[in-house]
Amino acid sequence: METNLVVEGVKFMFLGMGTVFLFLIILIFLMNVMSNLVHKLFPEPQANDTAQANSSANNDNKKVIAAITAAIAHHRQQG
Amino acid sequence: MKNIIIKLLALFVFIGFGNAYASDAAHAAPEHISTHQEETYQARPFSEMIGGFLASTGINALINPDPNELNAHDEPMSDFHKTWGRVIMILVTFLLFWLAIKKGFEPLLLLPIGFGGLLANIPVAGIAGHDGFLGIIYTMGLSNQLFPILIFMGVGAMTDFGPLLSNPKTALLGGAAQFGIFGTLVGAVALAEMGIVDFTLKQASAISIIGGADGPTSIFIATTLAPELLGAIAVASYSYMAMVPIIQPPIMKALTTEAERKIKMTTLRHVSRIEKLVFPLMVLVLAILVLPDSTPLIGAFMFGNFLKESxxxxxxxxxxxxxxxNIVTIFLGLAVGSKLAADQFLVGETLAILALGIVAFSAGTAAGVIMAKIMNLFPGHKINPLIGSAGVSAVPMAARVSNKVGMEYDRSNxxxxxxxxxxxxxxxxxxxAAGVLISLFQ
Structure with a gap:
């Protein structure tokens, strides 16, 4: 009993870290499956699914802003 | 008209006097009887009464300890723990007040814990004993683990799982940081094996859970596996959580290169409400299937979160x-403070617990950062290793530290x-991890 205390500790460590990682890896897998399902079954129109969509929306905004500033500048030149 | 008013006033005055007189008589009568009826009380000379009073003062109790006095567990105490030990512990609680008020170290918990400790070290009164109010609070919710569970419920209701749902793989960092717990467990039993400290496997497990950097979990495990060490474990756990901004940055900087600290991560995607609503149920079902021993904690946590997201x-x-x-925090703090009684806190193990606690904390931080570096070896979006240190719980302090260190190197990050x-x-x-430890000792 006394002699193998450290061995017991190491066993605890492998079992503990193994369980924690197993739990979280299954959880990551489930999270991915779940969000895919949710996006298929209940699509949100306003939701930006990916970072790309987000950045393209930003680009659109920038284009609009650029167009407006150009129009204002043109109008002022005319006036 | 005036006459009527004067007559009325006179009437009131008369009634008032009459009542006062009557009540005086009514008071006097029972007193007169009670002195006759009280048989246990015996008249003593005044000098003897003064002597008896002096014998019951706190000064006398601290100078001449009562040899028959028992501690909260009905065990005899050494003279040191009854005299100087109490004085030292009261000074320690003053130190806790100073840390909480002046230094801002987790005042919400350190103040109730410190004051509980102050009350628990009062001689004669026995506030932390079975019939004292601290003892009653302790049996009410701490020895049966109710308070940490209720705290977990509240923490669940405050937690937003959105950032985790939008980047699920970062959960691995939270797993790696639990190495702080199990690495320290091996360290503690190794020290015990070498004869430096005297810990059983249960005690070593209860101490190493400090590495989880989660106050309620530490208290939950300590009351289950080693209630005799609860005071030291709780104080170490909350003090180190408060010291996260001091402990973590040097470790984070030592393990990362400047280029790694400047890694920018991709923007988090939007997480829909349904995802956030399904998540707590999913975690709980997984816990039920894999590790039912963890469900008291995870169940309460997810209950709080589910109500919030609903x-x-x-x-x-x-x-x-x-x-x-807030209510539970007051009770939890006082109940933990009752374990700061000198006979339980002023023992050699406390120093070892404080030392092992900081090792556990540092190991958890380091493991999280290293895990992030390992994950960067695989293809995919790069992770800034500075967020690895946030894998130790300490919500949201650890995340703020990651943010702060990141901004030191790139203000826009x-x-x-x-x-x-x-x-x-x-x-x-x-x-x-707590569930694993509990299941191993069943």
Missing amino acids: GVVDRLSDTMQNALI MLLMHAMGPNVAGVIGSAV
Whole structure:
């Protein structure tokens, strides 16, 4: 009993870290499956699914802003 | 008209006097009887009464300890713990007050714990004993683990799993940081094996859970596995959580290169309400299937979170986040403070616990950072290793530290929301680790 205390500790460590990682890896897998399902079954129109969509929306905004500033500048030149 | 008023006044005065006289008589009569009826009380000379009073003072109790006095567990105490030990512990609680008020170290918990400790070290009164109010609070909710569970409920109602859901793989960082727990466990039993400290496997497990950096979980495990060490474990756990901004940055900087600290992470995607609503149920079902021993903690946590995300019971979720958690915090602090009694805290093990606690904390931080570096070896979006340190729970302090260190190297690099992912995963991870430890000792 006394002699193998450290061995017991190491066993605890492998079992503990193994369980924690197993739990979280299954959880990551489930999270991915779940969000895919949710996006298929209940699509949100306003939701930006990916970072790309987000950045393209930003680009659109920038284009609009650029167009407006150009129009204002043109109008002022005319006036 | 005037006459009537004067007559009325006279009447009132008369009634008032009459009543006062009558009540005086009524008071006097029972007193007169009670002195005759009280048989246990015997008249003594005045000098003897003064002597008896002096014998009951706190000064006398501290100078001439009562040899028959027992501690809260009905065990005899050494003279040191009855005299100087109490004085030292009262000074220690003053130190805790100073840390909480002046230094801002977790005042919400250190103040109730410190004051509980102050009350528990009062001689004669026995406040932490079975019939004292601290003892009653302790049996009411701490020895049966009720308070940490209720705290977990409130923390669940305050937690947003959005950052984790939008970048699920960061959960691995929260897992890696649990190495702080199990690495320290091996360290503690190795020290015990070498004869430096005297810990059983149960005690070593209860101490190493400090590495989870999660106060309620530490208290939950300590009351289950080693209630005799609860005071030291709780104080170490909360003090180190408060010291996260001091302990973590040097470790984070030592393990990362400048280029790694400047890694920018991709923007987090939007997480829909349904995902957030399904998540707590999913974690709980997984816990039921894999590790039912962890479900008291995870169940309470996910209950709080589910109510919050449901959006239809704002009253309940608001109570959990504020009123309930505040009340329980007061009780939890006082009950933990009752374990700061000199005979339980001023023992050699406390120093070893404080030392092992900081090792556990540092190991958890380092493991999280290293895990992030390992994950960067694989293809995919790069992770800034600074968020790895947030894998130790300590919500949201650890995530703020990641953000702060990141901004030291690139002012435009906002890591806070990225670090919240591993941070909340760390809470789940330490609850799972707690479940593993409990299941191993059954």
